[in-house]
Structure formats: C-alpha cells, structure tokens
Amino acid sequence: MADVLRNPAFPESELERLKSNMVRDVTIALSQPQPIAQQRLASEIYGDHPYGRLFPTPEMIQTYTVEKIRAFYHANFGAQRTHIYVVGKFDAAAVEEAIRESFADWTTGAEPISRPPETSSARKVHLIDRPGAQQSTVRIAIPTIDPSHPDFTALQVANAILGGSLTSRITTNIREDKGYTYSPGSGITQRYRTGLWTMSADITTNVTGPAIQEIFKEIDLLRNEAPAEDELRSVQNFLAGIFVLRNSTPPGIIGQLARIELHDLPADYLSSYVDQIYAVTPERIREVTAKYLRTDEMTLVVAGDRATITEQLAEFGEIVD
Amino acid sequence: MTSAHPLAIERHQLDNGLRVVLQPDSELPLVAINLWYHVGSKNESPSKTGFAHLFEHMLFQGSQHVGTNDHFAHIQNVGGTANGSTSRDRTNYYETLPSNHLELGLWLESDRMGFLLPAMTSEKLENQRQVVMNERRQRVDNQPYGLAHERLWELLFPGDHPYHWPIIGYMEDIEAATLEEVHHFFKRWYRPNNAVLTLAGDFEPATALELVQRYFADIHSAELHHAELHSALLPAPSQPAPDASNRTDAKIGEQGSRRIVLEDDIHLPRVYLAFHVPAYGDAEWYVADLLTTVLGDGKSSPLYDQLVQQRQIAQSASAWIHETERSSVVMISATGRPGVEGEALEAALREQLERLAGEPPAQADMDRALNRTRTRAYSDLQSLGRRAYTTYFDRPELLGHEVERYLEIGAEELCQCAARLLADERQVVVIVIPKQSSHQPSSERPQ
Numbered sequence: 001m002a003d004v005l006r007n008p009a010f011p012e013s014e015l016e017r018l019k020s021n022m023v024r025d026v027t028i029a030l031s032q033p034q035p036i037a038q039q040r041l042a043s044e045i046y047g048d049h050p051y052g053r054l055f056p057t058p059e060m061i062q063t064y065t066v067e068k069i070r071a072f073y074h075a076n077f078g079a080q081r082t083h084i085y086v087v088g089k090f091d092a093a094a095v096e097e098a099i100r101e102s103f104a105d106w107t108t109g110a111e112p113i114s115r116p117p118e119t120s121s122a123r124k125v126h127l128i129d130r131p132g133a134q135q136s137t138v139r140i141a142i143p144t145i146d147p148s149h150p151d152f153t154a155l156q157v158a159n160a161i162l163g164g165s166l167t168s169r170i171t172t173n174i175r176e177d178k179g180y181t182y183s184p185g186s187g188i189t190q191r192y193r194t195g196l197w198t199m200s201a202d203i204t205t206n207v208t209g210p211a212i213q214e215i216f217k218e219i220d221l222l223r224n225e226a227p228a229e230d231e232l233r234s235v236q237n238f239l240a241g242i243f244v245l246r247n248s249t250p251p252g253i254i255g256q257l258a259r260i261e262l263h264d265l266p267a268d269y270l271s272s273y274v275d276q277i278y279a280v281t282p283e284r285i286r287e288v289t290a291k292y293l294r295t296d297e298m299t300l301v302v303a304g305d306r307a308t309i310t311e312q313l314a315e316f317g318e319i320v321d
Numbered sequence: 322m323t324s325a326h327p328l329a330i331e332r333h334q335l336d337n338g339l340r341v342v343l344q345p346d347s348e349l350p351l352v353a354i355n356l357w358y359h360v361g362s363k364n365e366s367p368s369k370t371g372f373a374h375l376f377e378h379m380l381f382q383g384s385q386h387v388g389t390n391d392h393f394a395h396i397q398n399v400g401g402t403a404n405g406s407t408s409r410d411r412t413n414y415y416e417t418l419p420s421n422h423l424e425l426g427l428w429l430e431s432d433r434m435g436f437l438l439p440a441m442t443s444e445k446l447e448n449q450r451q452v453v454m455n456e457r458r459q460r461v462d463n464q465p466y467g468l469a470h471e472r473l474w475e476l477l478f479p480g481d482h483p484y485h486w487p488i489i490g491y492m493e494d495i496e497a498a499t500l501e502e503v504h505h506f507f508k509r510w511y512r513p514n515n516a517v518l519t520l521a522g523d524f525e526p527a528t529a530l531e532l533v534q535r536y537f538a539d540i541h542s543a544e545l546h547h548a549e550l551h552s553a554l555l556p557a558p559s560q561p562a563p564d565a566s567n568r569t570d571a572k573i574g575e576q577g578s579r580r581i582v583l584e585d586d587i588h589l590p591r592v593y594l595a596f597h598v599p600a601y602g603d604a605e606w607y608v609a610d611l612l613t614t615v616l617g618d619g620k621s622s623p624l625y626d627q628l629v630q631q632r633q634i635a636q637s638a639s640a641w642i643h644e645t646e647r648s649s650v651v652m653i654s655a656t657g658r659p660g661v662e663g664e665a666l667e668a669a670l671r672e673q674l675e676r677l678a679g680e681p682p683a684q685a686d687m688d689r690a691l692n693r694t695r696t697r698a699y700s701d702l703q704s705l706g707r708r709a710y711t712t713y714f715d716r717p718e719l720l721g722h723e724v725e726r727y728l729e730i731g732a733e734e735l736c737q738c739a740a741r742l743l744a745d746e747r748q749v750v751v752i753v754i755p756k757q758s759s760h761q762p763s764s765e766r767p768q
Contacts, residue, residue: 017633024636024658027588031465134458166393176390179451182459202459204451234398241400245417248349249703 002102005082008073012066019061026055033130033137033202037303040126041139044299045196049117078109085257087250116193119143121299123317129306135181136208136304140215141198144292147190147263153276154288155197159186160235161227161285162218162293163199167234169218170199180204180211192262197293205305209312216295216316223290226282240274328702328721331526333533337542338514341533342717344521344708352522354426355415355709356434359517360510362490363409363483363647371453371490374407375498376506378449380414381405385436387429389445395429409484410646417706420523424532431536434516437507443500450495457489465587469751473595476579476749477650484645514542519717521709580750582663587755589636590657592666594674595749598651598742601644602716607726608738609651613640614690615682615735616673617653621689623676624655628669634661635669651743663752671745678740681732691727698724 029035039054046052084103086095121142145152156164163170163186174180184201203211246252247270260269300316302309313319333341362373383389396403401418414433416426461467471487478485489495518537520529598609617624617640628635638655653674657666701707702721 017630020633020658021629021636024589024656027659028465028636028656031587033463133463135455135463165397167390167397172390175452176448179448179455182452182456202455202463204455204458234394237400238397239400241397241419242402244400244419245351245402248351248705 002106005077006103006106010066010069010073015064015066015069019064022056022061023058026058026061029055033133033135033303034200036128036130037137037139037301040128040303041141041198041299041301044126044301045119045121045141045143046117047120049115051117051191051194075110079103079106080109081112082109083258083261085254087253087257114192117191119194119196121297123296123298123300125300125302125313125317125319127306127310127313127319127321128301128303129321130303131305131307133303133305134205135202136205136302136309138201138203138208138212138304139198139301140212140298141196141301142292142294142298144188144195144197146193146195147259147265148193151288151292152195153273154280154284155292156188157232157235157239157277157280158222158285158289158293159188159197160239161231162186162222162289163215165235165238169222170215173214173218174201174203174211178207178211178214180207180214190259190263205308208302208304208309209315212300212313212316219289219293219295222286223293223295224286226286229282232280232282232285236277236280239277243273243277328708330717330720331530332717333530335513335534335538337538337540338512339533339537339540340517341530342517342519343524343526343529344519344717344720345524345526345529346521346705346708347523349705350420350523351417351705352420352423352426352520352524353415353417353705353709354423354430355413355519355521355706356430357411357413357517357519358511359411359515360506361408361410361412362486362488364510365483365486365490367481367486368494369498369502370486370494371457371488372494372498372502372506373412374489375449375453375495376503377405377407377412377414378453379441379445379503380433380437382445382449383440384433385439386432387440389440392429392433395425399425401426407488408645409488413710415706415709423520423524423529424536427532427536430518431540434511434513434537435540437511438504441500441503446498446500446503450498453489453495454492457492457495461487461489465585466591466753468583468585469591469593469753472581472583472751473593473652473749474650476581476751477595477597478648484648508543510545512543512545513537513540515545519709522705580752582752582754584756585753587753589659590661590663590666590755591753592655592657592663592670593751593753594653594667594670595751596651596743596747598642598649600647600649602646603649604726605738605742606642606649608730608734609649609742610642611690611694611727611730612677612735612738612743613642613651613653614693615686616640616677618690618693623673623686624653624670627673628655628666632669634658635666638670663754667750667752674739674743674745678736678743681736684732687732687735694727695724 030039035054042054043052084099086099145155160168162168163184165171168186170186171184174184175182181201181203184199186197186199189196189198199215201211201215247256256270259265260267266272300313302313310319328344328346331343331345333343335341360373362370365372381392383391387395393403396416396418399418399422401416401422403414403416405412405414414430416429418426461471474487475485518533520533599605614622616622617638619625620630624638624640628638635655635657638653640651640653643650643652653670655666655670657663698721708720
C-alpha cells in the first residue's frame with residue numbers, strides 16, 4: 001500500500017483504455033433517470049464548484065494526460081493530507097511500527113485546502129424529458145448546514161421524522177397510504193462545510209403532481225407544528241439504535257472516524273452523540289424545520305414524461321428545461 | 322472473544338415443526354433474527370405471478386395485535402432495523418435489534434405467523450398493489466437493461482416451469498391479485514412447519530429457546546403442498562437428486578441454444594449468456610461458482626483482462642451464479658463499447674469459455690479465485706445479520722465452513738465443468754441493443 005501511494009507508476013500504456021472506459025461509464029450512468037436527475041440537481045445547487053459536477057464530460061476526460069495526472073497527484077497527495085485508519089483485531093504496537101516504517105519519511109505534501117462551495121436554490125422546476133417514462137424521478141432539495149453546525153443533530157432528527165425512515169411521515173403518506181411510489185426518502189448529504197437536504201422519489205407518472213403536493217404539505221406541517229412527544233421519542237430511539245449498528249463493523253467505525261476528522265467534530269462526538277439525539281425537544285424540531293427546510297426556496301428536479309407531467313408541475317414554480 | 326466457538330450453532334425443532342437455529346455470540350449487544358419461509362415465486366401459478374413478493378409486502382401491513390403501519394414503528398422504537406426479501410425459492414423476514422429486545426422481535430414475527438388474516442383488508446391489498454407496481458416500474462420497466470433478466474429466465478425455463486417467470490411478477494398479474502388469494506397463500510405456506518427461525522448474537526441459548534417456545538409453540542402446523550408443484554419432474558426440496566442425469570436442469574439444458582434481441586433506451590449494447598448448472602448445494606454447484614470467480618471476478622480475471630483491457634471491445638464483463646434450490650444458473654455478461662455489435666461481444670465471451678473448457682486455468686488464477694472466495698466468506702461473517710441469513714436450505718452447519726467446499730476443487734475439474742455445462746449448444750443468449758424507434762420497452766407477458 002505504501003509503495004502504491006508513494007511511488008505510483010501512472011503508466012502511459014493504460015491511459016487511453018482507462019479514459020475510454022471512463023467515458024463509457026459516464027454514458028451508462030447517464031442513461032438511468034436517477035443519475036440524470038442527480039447531476040442536474042448538483043449543477044443547479046453548486047454551480048461551477050466541483051460539487052456541481054457529478055460526472056465529467058467526455059471532452060474533459062479527453063484532455064487528461066499522464067503529465068497532468070502526475071502533476072495533480074504530487075500537488076494533492078502527501079502525508080499532511082492523509083489519515084490511516086486501522087480497525088479490527090491486531091497488535092497495535094506492531095501495526096504502528098509497520099506504518100511508521102512505511103510512511104514516516106513520506107513527503108509532507110501540500111497542506112489541506114478549504115474551499116466550501118457557494119450554494120444557491122430557488123423555487124423552480126427543472127424538467128428533463130424522458131418520453132414515455134412510466135415514473136417521474138423527483139428530487140426536491142435545499143442547501144443546508146453541515147455536521148459541524150450546532151443545529152445539525154436536531155435537523156437530522158427532524159429529517160428522520162419527515163422522510164428519513166420507513167415510518168417517516170412522507171413515506172407513510174405517499175407510499176403506505178397512497179401507493180404513489182415504492183422507495184421515497186429524504187436525507188442530508190454531508191460535505192465539507194455544506195449540507196444538502198434532498199427528498200427523492202420515483203413516482204408513478206400520472207400522480208407526479210399530487211405526490212409532490214403531499215411532500216410539501218408534510219414539510220409545511222412540521223414547520224408549523226411541533227411533533228408529538230411519542231413520535232419524537234420513537235425516532236430518537238431509532239437514530240440511537242442505527243448509530244450502534246453502524247459502529248458494529250470495522251468499516252462502519254472507520255467511516256465514523258473519518259467523518260469526525262472531515263467535519264472537525266469534537267473528540268467526544270462518538271460518546272456524546274446519543275445524548276445529543278435525546279436532548280432534542282419537539283419545539284426544537286419545529287424550529288429547525290422552519291429555519292432550514294424553507295419550502296419556498298427548494299429546487300425541484302424532475303426527470304419524466306414531459307407531455308404528461310408539465311401541467312401537473314405548473315403549480316410548483318417556473319418550469320425550466 | 323467468548324469462550325464458546327464464535328460460530329457454534331444449536332439446532333432445535335418445536336412440536337409444530339418450526340426449526341430453530343441458535344448462534345450465540347456475545348461480542349456485541351445485538352441480536353439478529355431471520356425467519357425463513359420455504360415459499361417463493363416458484364410456488365406461484367404461471368397465471369398469478371408476483372404473488373409471493375406482493376404477499377411479503379402484506380406481511381408488513383400489521384397483524385391482529387400489531388397496527389397497520391406499526392411493524393416498523395415497533396422495531397424503530399427500540400433502535401432496530403427490519404426488512405424482508407423474496408426469491409424464487411424462499412421468503413425471509415429479518416430484524417437486527419439491541420439484544421435486550423429479542424422478545425419484541427419474536428413477538429412481532431409470531432404475531433404475523435399466528436394472527437395475520439384478521440388484519441388483512443382489501444384496502445391494504447390495493448395500497449400494496451400500487452406500491453409493488455411502482456417497485457416494478459422503478460426496478461424493471463423504467464431502468465435501462467431492466468427487462469434483460471426477465472427474458473433470460475423465460476428462455477432458460479419453459480413456460481410451466483416455476484423458474485420461468487420473474488419474482489416481481491408481470492404487471493397484469495399484480496393488478497389481478499385478490500384478498501382471497503392472500504388468505505389461501507397464507508394458510509398454505511406460512512406455517513411453522515414450513516419455516517426456519519434463526520437467531521444470531523447476544524443471548525443465552527436456553528433463555529432464547531424458552532422465548533421461542535412461548536411465542537411460537539401454539540401456532541398450528543399445516544399440511545404442506547410442495548409435492549403439488551406443477552413441475553413433477555423436480556426432486557422434493559430436501560432430497561438432493563442422486564445424479565445429474567435425473568435433474569430437471571439437465572433435461573432443460575438439452576433444449577438447445579436460444580436467443581433473443583431486445584431493444585432498450587440505452588447507448589451501449591449488452592450481451593448475456595446463461596447456462597443451466599446443478600442446484601445450489603450440489604458439489605458441482607461449487608465448481609461452477611468457482612468457475613465464475615476464475616472467469617470474471619475482478620480486474621485480473623480473463624474476461625476483464627481480454628475483453629476490456631487487451632481487445633478493448635467491452636466496457637465491463639462479469640460472470641456470476643444464482644443460489645437457486647432446484648436448478649441453478651450461471652450468467653456471463655459484457656457491455657460493449659459503442660459500435661461493437663452484440664454478436665462480436667457474444668463471440669468474444671464464447672471464446673473465453675472455450676479456452677477455459679479446453680485448458681485448465683493456471684494455478685495463479687485458481688489461487689486468486691480461492692482467495693477472493695475466502696475474503697467474501699469471512700467478510701460476510703462480520704455481520705450478525707449475514708450470519709442469521711446463512712440457514713439457507715436448512716444447512717446452518719455451513720456457517721463459516723461453506724468455504725471448505727471450494728478448497729479441494731482442482732483446475733482440471735473446473736475445466737471439465739466448463740466443457741460440460743457451458744457448451745454453446747446449451748446456452749441462452751439475450752442481446753440488448755440501443756432502440757431504433759422511440760417506443761418504450763414492453764413489460765407485456767411474452768407470447
């Protein structure tokens with residue numbers, strides 16, 4: 001591993017093949033409605049920032065040369081920007097010694113850079129036509145806070161009530177009560193110094209409008225009324241339990257450690273997380289939902305059959321191609 | 322590490338026939354529950370496809386003492402996770418919970434095994450019908466290459482064979498399912514003597530068994546109807562056929578090569594080759610599985626090396642095997658570069674198969690495949706949920722030991738297996754090409 005990191009070969013002979021594979025991987029991904037919608041959403045929210053490009057264009061890929069790759073590697077990879085995580089059953093002293101032996105004299109490299117994106121969101125419907133599609137792939141999103149923000153845990157709990165669990169309000173409404181969709185869900189994408197709350201669903205074409213209406217109705221309800229104690233308690237138990245499950249495998253623990261590092265979370269984050277979850281009150285849920293999930297600023301992306309859904313979408317804002 | 326072997330298992334059977342597998346491991350304060358019912362899409366009638374899976378959805382709609390949407394609520398309320406899945410042969414329901422809530426999980430599972438029907442209503446059926454139709458749209462009809470698998474199984478197995486139709490079912494059948502059929506299906510298949518309950522994790526075996534007795538012992542068994550399956554040729558589920566010549570798959574394999582070309586909303590062509598191999602559990606199944614690993618698992622495999630790296634006609638290439646109970650299937654697939662015809666891809670895949678059939682793989686390739694198989698087996702064991710899963714086909718003793726079945730397979734054996742089972746006169750081919758006109762792929766039942 002040390003040899004790969006310290007002395008990568010970047011052979012010229014592999015470059016053309018890797019480039020053409022990359023072009024075609026992108027082509028395959030962009031024949032699926034979910035990546036198409038996701039790409040559009042990222043570019044609307046993040047603009048020209050790298051977070052706004054989920055997939056490179058074929059033209060970009062064609063410009064990559066071995067020289068550029070080497071230059072990029074040496075400018076960006078080095079000891080200062082690297083963390084090694086080892087989790088599992090092992091002799092800690094021996095592993096530490098092995099790591100020191102392999103990496104201690106690795107070049108320091110560049111300092112980490114910090115370039116959080118500027119985000120923007122406006123209540124518009126970005127429509128991507130997929131003629132004849134039987135479902136509309138829908139994304140409703142708004143930029144939001146990241147894990148280092150003091151409101152983040154409360155917002156996570158609010159999200160779980162709204163769309164982030166199988167018993168959530170939106171899932172119960174548009175899946176269990178109405179059968180509009182199979183796998184609706186909301187979540188907060190956590191990136192460096194920025195978050196993105198996104199509601200995702202693949203909705204039967206002819207009920208696209210009614211389903212989106214129900215989603216907004218549920219968000220607005222939580223913005224205006226604090227949830228019942230029981231409902232909150234159940235979601236808190238769920239989040240605390242998932243946290244334990246997530247930390248029950250070595251890759252899960254590595255994920256948590258890396259997350260703490262990335263977001264500069266306090267050293268006691270893992271041991272205090274469960275308490276923080278339980279400290280959230282019903283009124284606090286209402287407060288953070290009203291503060292962060294501002295329905296009138298949400299960006300909508302819909303990939304579906306334009307001929308059928310344009311009329312259904314009109315009420316949600318200006319339709320943009 | 323506890324004093325007992327971490328993968329020690331205990332097996333029990335209740336008087337009503339429920340089989341119980343206990344795999345205690347107190348390393349983490351968690352318990353995984355997995356309840357297997359020996360019923361899947363193969364138990365459906367050819368005119369009522371998709372029912373086993375729709376029924377799985379209905380099992381999350383409450384039972385006599387559990388409210389309509391309360392199953393997940395109970396689980397989430399104690400910080401657990403739960404789900405279910407349906408395959409051709411079986412349906413399973415599972416949860417992972419903090420170990421002090423084992424009893425809750427057992428109660429929830431026993432309530433729907435013992436008291437489901439009073440809670441079933443036509444409103445719930447109607448709702449889940451819509452959800453499942455959306456699941457089909459999302460996974461099959463509105464997905465690139467989504468219909469290829471459906472066509473492969475239809476070509477592999479004749480119309481009245483229980484593996485012919487898709488697990489999720491055809492749209493028209495999902496639309497036609499009735500509440501009466503829900504009742505009938507439940508009474509017929511969802512009985513304790515058609516189920517295996519597995520617990521893995523942090524519990525005292527004696528205490529856990531007592532809880533299992535308390536919640537499940539009173540549920541009545543029923544006469545099972547596995548023998549009534551319309552494919553009378555098949556061996557009974559618990560009796561492996563004595564030799565390959567008696568197996569249905571051998572007869573089906575003699576139907577000869579068949580192929581179809583499918584148009585879809587895609588940019589790159591994709592080819593699938595499929596072959597009949599013996600059922601999961603058969604010694605030869607493991608040979609065939611290792612063969613798919615040698616052939617197509619990872620970037621050093623011949624499929625990837627030849628088609629993607631050397632000749633650069635494919636974007637990706639892989640091979641895999643299905644874990645089906647009565648007759649299994651090996652599939653090999655490649656996605657082409659633009660401009661490469663489906664037939665050329667097919668010929669290139671064939672060439673790799675002929676090579677393997679003509680000459681035993683090098684020891685390095687065998688070692689690579691065995692190492693990958695080992696890694697896969699061991700990383701599965703890290704998860705309690707995966708451990709509870711490994712009661713497949715009533716052979717829990719394979720937990721942690723299944724990997725041994727691969728270790729004695731020789732290169733020569735692999736080569737013979739390829740020659741016998743992957744011959745071109747036995748292959749079924751589906752080629753997916755970019756569509757010419759603008760019509761959507763059809764999910765209609767094929768004629």
